Amino acid sequence: MGWLPDPVERLLEVALVGELTVIGRNGRPIAHPLIPLYDGTHIFLHSSTLFSKKLEHIKANPRVSLALTDPVAMKGNPDRATIQGTARVIDDDPHADWERLILDLWRAKEPAINDFLKARVALPLFFERGVIEITPERCLYWADGRTDLPPSEKRAPREAAA
């Protein structure tokens, strides 16, 4: 079971884009807009091997954050959140792992992916993918997106973060 506040779970369920920030080799924060998926416990993002520098960065330093900030990408929900956590890259089989792990969640948010999948032959490398599984550890939440006010903060129960 997840521990994230209900309003943040609602954001995760509708967000078409969130900003994943990873730490580059020189310690620089690098943000990537990605579609976040949520199974009630973990946050999943995914990346083609074409755009896989973020996967390399996570393997070198698994600490990441995910910001949910854009009401346009969240069905008009103005709330905002930043979730910090530890990520792992699942890429034992970049051809098939992601289908097993996240395809149903992805389809639910981006039905057009079905058409892309039918044309897999046209975009073979796009469908060689790594899955980023984030275990949330700390969450900052701004009701109504009011970042001019201090966020409410919640940390993972010890067993969830372990």
Next chain:
Amino acid sequence: MAIATATVPMRSGSVPAHAPTAADLERLATYPHVVVSWVDDDGYPTSVATSFTVESADGTVRLRMPRGMAIPSDRELSVMGSHIRPQPGVGYDERRYLQLWGRVQGDAFRPTRAWGWDEAEVPFFEYSERSVPQSRRYLAALSEEKGRTIRPRLSLFWLALRTTRMPFLSATAVPVLLGIAVAASHGAFTWWTALLTLIGASLAHLGANVANDLFDTLQGADEANTTPTMFSGGSRVAIYDLVSVRGLAFIAGGLFGGAVAIGLLLVAVTQSATLLWIGVAGILVGIAYTAPPLKLVYRGLGEIAIALGFGPIMVLGAYVVQTGELAWEPLVLSLVPGILIALILYVNEIPDRRSDASAGKGTLPVRLAPETVRTGYLVAALAAFGIVLLGVIGGLFPWPAMAALVAVPIALRVHRGLEVHYDSPYTLMAVMGTNVNLNLAVGGLLLLAYVAWIVVGLIT
């Protein structure tokens, strides 16, 4: 720090980040908010969204400071603007983002580095192609990490289809069937040699496709191309590491071997030395098209090679298999599919012209001005129809062949499309498709004309 005033195209993939420009700040100003990220004292990245204004005069971004979460001034920040347009029930489009890195003093953020992507400037397919080297690097590192080879995959069916570019076989079917039809109209037809001719010619065509990819890969032409389409840029199976270069050589050899075996069988059956020489010419043209030392397509001779291969060689070859002799009618008729199939290549080379030029592949669209290319298309297409018209008037072709002239508007549509879409590889795709259909329409109508002629002859 002074902001460079030159406009740097916003590129991604293999193109590195750049020093921020005034154009970058102008772009950033179009986003409704930015996400500011940094690495916090616990060693985790953290982010906060905030409003901002761009100060073009001093090249800074004024950030509205959030409360309860101080943006640090002692470390590097990322400031990102991101945009999508949701498409309910589908997903989203209009993807773009811009990321600046730098430090903040007070509320003034001074960027020193920029990177981003806007699909309106760099279409997704081009962005993906630019990123292919990263995919190869990642999978190579992953193979090392896992202790086994990890390569991209496709199912055998799709891989075979993509590697051989099988859908282009219509270009072989048209001339071979025309040759067979002309022979049948002359009273010569054996079904099984006709079938073998079609299979043999198809194998030679597929072999030439694979050999073309092999040599284009070895000579760097395919790798330089970052705007391939379904009609141009080759199969890319070696670029994507779906098939090795050695594998391509093996497949091309196998396909050519099959074509040669069938050709020799047909020579033995027909006892025709003419057929032998036509077959030898076909294989040589197929290889010399891209293979050194001739590399015909690299010298602006690709269209002539294609016109010969898909015109006289295929039509006459199919005719000779059935009749054992040469004749003027199939020779003159062969010029029609020869020209139209050469025009498929000609139009498909247009989106590749910049990358072809960089790889030393001097195709006609590389050598000629756009207006000349467009005029050349119209002249050649009308010449094909002129041959049909003169062939009928001269009594060489049966009169129903005039039906092929109803396809003239398709050629005019392609010509108009070249005027509008010449510089856009992706919108040119529809024009390339129409051009493929032109060959199918003309070939199909000529074929129907001959079938009708044969049927009428049988009845009367």
